[in-house]
Amino acid sequence: MHHDLSHPIETGIQTYPGDPAVTVEPAATHGTDGFHVESVECGSHSGTHVDAPAHTEPDGRTLDAYPVERFVFDALRVDCRDIGAREPIPARRVPDADVDLLAFWTGWDATWGTDRYLDHPYLSPAAAEACADRGFDVAVDTLNPDPTPSPNAGDDEPTGFEAHHALLGDGSLIVENLAGLGALDERFELRAYPLALPSDGAPVRAVGVDIDE
Numbered sequence: 658m659h660h661d662l663s664h665p666i667e668t669g670i671q672t673y674p675g676d677p678a679v680t681v682e683p684a685a686t687h688g689t690d691g692f693h694v695e696s697v698e699c700g701s702h703s704g705t706h707v708d709a710p711a712h713t714e715p716d717g718r719t720l721d722a723y724p725v726e727r728f729v730f731d732a733l734r735v736d737c738r739d740i741g742a743r744e745p746i747p748a749r750r751v752p753d754a755d756v757d758l759l760a761f762w763t764g765w766d767a768t769w770g771t772d773r774y775l776d777h778p779y780l781s782p783a784a785a786e787a788c789a790d791r792g793f794d795v796a797v798d799t800l801n802p803d804p805t806p807s808p809n810a811g812d813d814e815p816t817g818f819e820a821h822h823a824l825l826g827d828g829s830l831i832v833e834n835l836a837g838l839g840a841l842d843e844r845f846e847l848r849a850y851p852l853a854l855p856s857d858g859a860p861v862r863a864v865g866v867d868i869d870e
Contacts, residue, residue, distance in 0.1 A: 662835045662847075662863040663705040664769060666697065671770050674806050676700045701858045707849055708831040711857040713821040718828075721855035727830070728861070730758035730794055731868075732847040734838055737778060738764045743809060745781035751788055758794040758832075758847060766798040766836040774800060775807035785820035789827035796832035796847060796863075832863060841865045 664670065668681045677700035684696035702708070707728065710717025733756045737746050746761060765777040777799035780788070785802065788795050795802060802820040804810060824831055832849050846866040851859035 658867050660837060660840045660865040662837050662865050663861065664766075664834055664836050666699065666704045666860060670704060671774055671800070672700065672703055673800055674775070676702060679703050699860070701854065701856045701860075702833070704860050705834045705836065705849075705863050706832070706858050706860045707851050708821070708825060708833065708858045709856070710825040710828060713818050713825050717825055717857075719855050719857060720851050720859055721853075723830075725850060728848070728850050730796075730847040730849070731756045732758040732760050732796065732845050732865075734760045734762050734841060734843050734845065737761050740778040742773070742776040742778070743804060743811060743814065744778050745815075746778055746784050747781055748783035748787045751784050751791070751793075753791070756793070756844070758796055758830075759788060760796040760832075760835065760838055760847065761798070761802075762838040763798055764839070766834075766838075769834075769836065772807070775805045776809050777801070777805065779804045779815075780820040782815055782819040782823065785823035789823050789829055792829075794830045794832070795824055796835055796849075798835040798838050800834060802831060802833070832861065835863055838865070842867060844868055 670679050679699040685694040709720045711719045763778045768774045780802045804814045848864045849861040
């Protein structure tokens with residue numbers, strides 16, 4: 658079975674604070690033009706998307722440097738639903754597994770579009786380093802593997818995108834804003850093909866596929 662793990666691209670969807678707003682509106686209509694065309698304006702990290710190393714690493718690769726098969730992952734879901742708002746996912750939660758990608762399942766996608774979505778759990782710097790050291794790509798059902806700025810941020814939280822630097826600096830990829838990880842088995846295939854942008858990131862249609870198919 659195939660499971661859509663993507664948030665729709667719609668006007669006003671939630672973005673990382675300060676990122677470009679998303680607008681989707683008609684540029685041509687059947688009544689006026691005899692056909693319909695949508696104008697879509699968004700940042701490269703809108704909605705469900707993939708980060709390339711160039712996102713945080715000045716000399717990092719952009720998405721066009723990767724073959725398309727690089728965006729198909731043998732994935733393992735890591736249950737972190739017991740970790741609360743703005744709490745770190747510790748390194749001990751990073752398993753030893755023969756997979757390409759760890760998908761950290763926090764359940765935070767249920768708060769998509771609300772202020773609470775900003776206060777998601779995040780990867781501790783040690784957990785991100787452990788993922789990079791073991792060669793894992795990372796996916797999250799949150800806005801960010803690092804803490805996201807909000808009025809509820811604590812003084813003891815990591816700053817400076819430490820998880821991003823650990824992962825992207827090691828050549829790993831990061832998939833953000835997944836939805837619906839609970840519909841999948843623990844082991845699954847993640848397909849997250851980005852738009853063909855020579856960019857630091859791009860929206861994806863993320864699909865989880867049961868491995869027995």
